[in-house]
Amino acid sequence: MGVEQSRLRTRKHQPVLKRMSLPSQLMNQPSKVTGAIDEMNNTNVPGGSLSVPDTSTTGSVGYFSKDDRFSEFEQDVLLSTWPLIASDLYTHGCMVFKNALHLFPDLAKFIPFTKLSNEEIAADTRSKQHILAFMDVLSKAIGALDGSREDFCEKLMVLGARHAAIPGMKLEYFKVFKQAILMTWEALMYEEFTEDVRRAWAHLMDYIIGILSEGCLVFEEEEEKMLLDAGSEIQHRASDSQLGAYPSTRRRSGRPSVISMTPEELSHFYSVCK
Numbered sequence: 152m153g154v155e156q157s158r159l160r161t162r163k164h165q166p167v168l169k170r171m172s173l174p175s176q177l178m179n180q181p182s183k184v185t186g187a188i189d190e191m192n193n194t195n196v197p198g199g200s201l202s203v204p205d206t207s208t209t210g211s212v213g214y215f216s217k218d219d220r221f222s223e224f225e226q227d228v229l230l231s232t233w234p235l236i237a238s239d240l241y242t243h244g245c246m247v248f249k250n251a252l253h254l255f256p257d258l259a260k261f262i263p264f265t266k267l268s269n270e271e272i273a274a275d276t277r278s279k280q281h282i283l284a285f286m287d288v289l290s291k292a293i294g295a296l297d298g299s300r301e302d303f304c305e306k307l308m309v310l311g312a313r314h315a316a317i318p319g320m321k322l323e324y325f326k327v328f329k330q331a332i333l334m335t336w337e338a339l340m341y342e343e344f345t346e347d348v349r350r351a352w353a354h355l356m357d358y359i360i361g362i363l364s365e366g367c368l369v370f371e372e373e374e375e376k377m378l379l380d381a382g383s384e385i386q387h388r389a390s391d392s393q394l395g396a397y398p399s400t401r402r403r404s405g406r407p408s409v410i411s412m413t414p415e416e417l418s419h420f421y422s423v424c425k
Contacts, residue, residue: 244282251331311366
């Protein structure tokens, strides 16, 4: 598969998107890590649409890309390689999770089935559904390449918001799964996993991560307003000693942000998950 220059596929004009208010039940109930992805397909988003959140009070996520312009060549690469991946979504999904844990073992505290074999996970309905729901996000991303992406983006934003409600969640953790996916696809495709294929899938993952990150920040902004308006004193997601390491990104309510990471932590992530 050679490198070639291709013009961007002509896309229909997309309407300007306006900020939405996240569903009230999402703001009032804590998220379960095993159910966060599963909810993507059955969460009804109220009227209105989405936009990039104002991060002036929550920090910057400039290192995340949300470039939704996929060239015709990139789309061809993604569509031609997807059937191999989709041929066994469960097994390939298990490989992604195992690679993610290999890259960053601390993810085990968020994933309840890390020590189970593929057979044991398959016997556990909840764990198997979590993996298949994760892979379904990729399937829907592929399906949205050459059409309207508004519905996909809205659901992905809500999914990101649900992840923001998980105690200890950080945006950088999404990058672990990006790298794990690239590692898994390389193992599946062997010599067919060319630099063109790597770049196309990296672009798609950056696009997905960008929308998930927006959802996280919108959730934090909405939650922050609710906490301050109500004057609520809710238990911190992290201990006071953990909060002390993030003075510049401590939220007004006193809770740590999903973008709160020390320079040492960021250095570790950038060295592993690029």
